[in-house]
Amino acid sequence: MNVKNSFMKKKWMSVLTVVVMGTLLFTACKQKEEVAPSKGQQADDASARNELDRAQDDIESVYNSEQYAGNQRASAVVLPCGSVTLNTNNFTINYNGVNCGSRVLGGSISVTLVSGTKFSDVNARLKIVFNNYKVHYNASGEEIVYNGTTYITNLTGGTLASLFTTTPGTVAHKTRGVLTLTYDTTGTGGSTFSRTWNLFRKKTFTSNGTATGISLKFEGDTTIAADTYLPGTYAKVSEYGTDVDNRKFIHTIPTDFVWSNCGTTYSGPYILKTGRVEHTAFSDAGDYKYQFTATAGYRTDGTNNILDQSCASNGYLINWSATLVSTGNKFVDYSVFQQY
Numbered sequence: 001m002n003v004k005n006s007f008m009k010k011k012w013m014s015v016l017t018v019v020v021m022g023t024l025l026f027t028a029c030k031q032k033e034e035v036a037p038s039k040g041q042q043a044d045d046a047s048a049r050n051e052l053d054r055a056q057d058d059i060e061s062v063y064n065s066e067q068y069a070g071n072q073r074a075s076a077v078v079l080p081c082g083s084v085t086l087n088t089n090n091f092t093i094n095y096n097g098v099n100c101g102s103r104v105l106g107g108s109i110s111v112t113l114v115s116g117t118k119f120s121d122v123n124a125r126l127k128i129v130f131n132n133y134k135v136h137y138n139a140s141g142e143e144i145v146y147n148g149t150t151y152i153t154n155l156t157g158g159t160l161a162s163l164f165t166t167t168p169g170t171v172a173h174k175t176r177g178v179l180t181l182t183y184d185t186t187g188t189g190g191s192t193f194s195r196t197w198n199l200f201r202k203k204t205f206t207s208n209g210t211a212t213g214i215s216l217k218f219e220g221d222t223t224i225a226a227d228t229y230l231p232g233t234y235a236k237v238s239e240y241g242t243d244v245d246n247r248k249f250i251h252t253i254p255t256d257f258v259w260s261n262c263g264t265t266y267s268g269p270y271i272l273k274t275g276r277v278e279h280t281a282f283s284d285a286g287d288y289k290y291q292f293t294a295t296a297g298y299r300t301d302g303t304n305n306i307l308d309q310s311c312a313s314n315g316y317l318i319n320w321s322a323t324l325v326s327t328g329n330k331f332v333d334y335s336v337f338q339q340y
Helices: 003-009 022-026 045-063
Strands: 083-087 090-094 098-100 103-115 124-137 143-154 169-184 193-207 214-220 222-224 234-242 248-261 270-282 288-300 305-307 315-324 329-339
Touching: 045 090, 045 103, 045 124, 045 143, 045 169, 103 143, 214 234, 214 270, 288 329
Parallel strands: none
Antiparallel strands: 083 090, 090 103, 098 103, 103 124, 124 143, 143 169, 169 193, 193 214, 193 234, 214 248, 222 234, 234 248, 248 270, 270 288, 288 305, 288 315, 315 329
């Protein structure tokens, strides 16, 4: 097998940096618009992560809505795709084969308040159950199906809407869970396989009490001890599990992703200024180490990629490498710029 070609085929895996959209900062007061998927989508690791976070966007849009926070059950929460059923402090998002651009979505996501009287309480917790939540790509016929349970805990209490005031504040949400992802990478429906992902994420929304002082921080939220899952110690882990190629992987976020308001009003725009995600996996024999990094806060002048970390930032510097463990020699090592 050509190891380099295999590595390059999966180079787009782990594009975690597009997971959290800046629009999450104001979903409490603004409907999130559907972003058209890229051409030629496939059921790979990058798509799986992107789709998971699109689903998370839907969930957050509902529990940050006025209808949910205020128990206004007579009015509906509008999503780009899918419909919402509200029941007291619980809700279900039904997709039921809805056509969503170049994708068809199926199944449902059920959200239940299992701790606290309302989600704005300190340490209130939501149980999120993925019930055959399916993403089908029309162009390729490939599919990803999600099942399993995650939990979101409101560590600080409060709502995102409360940050749009003259009072400084912080709202922090922690996510834990285990999901089974079932792939059809053939587009025929006749050949599927499953992988398991473990999630350890934290989002912190902060306001200094001014219209331009709202920011979002996204970070990995656990540590994996030395040589317990992969060789080495891993801090600030956001996910670990097995990828499409059935290799163990770990994602760390050594530099927190931070979106800041670069506008003059609450509506932004919110610009991703800093952040770095690292993907690490090893071959089955442990002789090759594969790494992917995406560092935010760059801009390009057409010739040079410049680490800016200001409101002028507009992309990531992405690096892929593959190393022969026994010698430390890299046989793949290159970088590209990718615009947000």
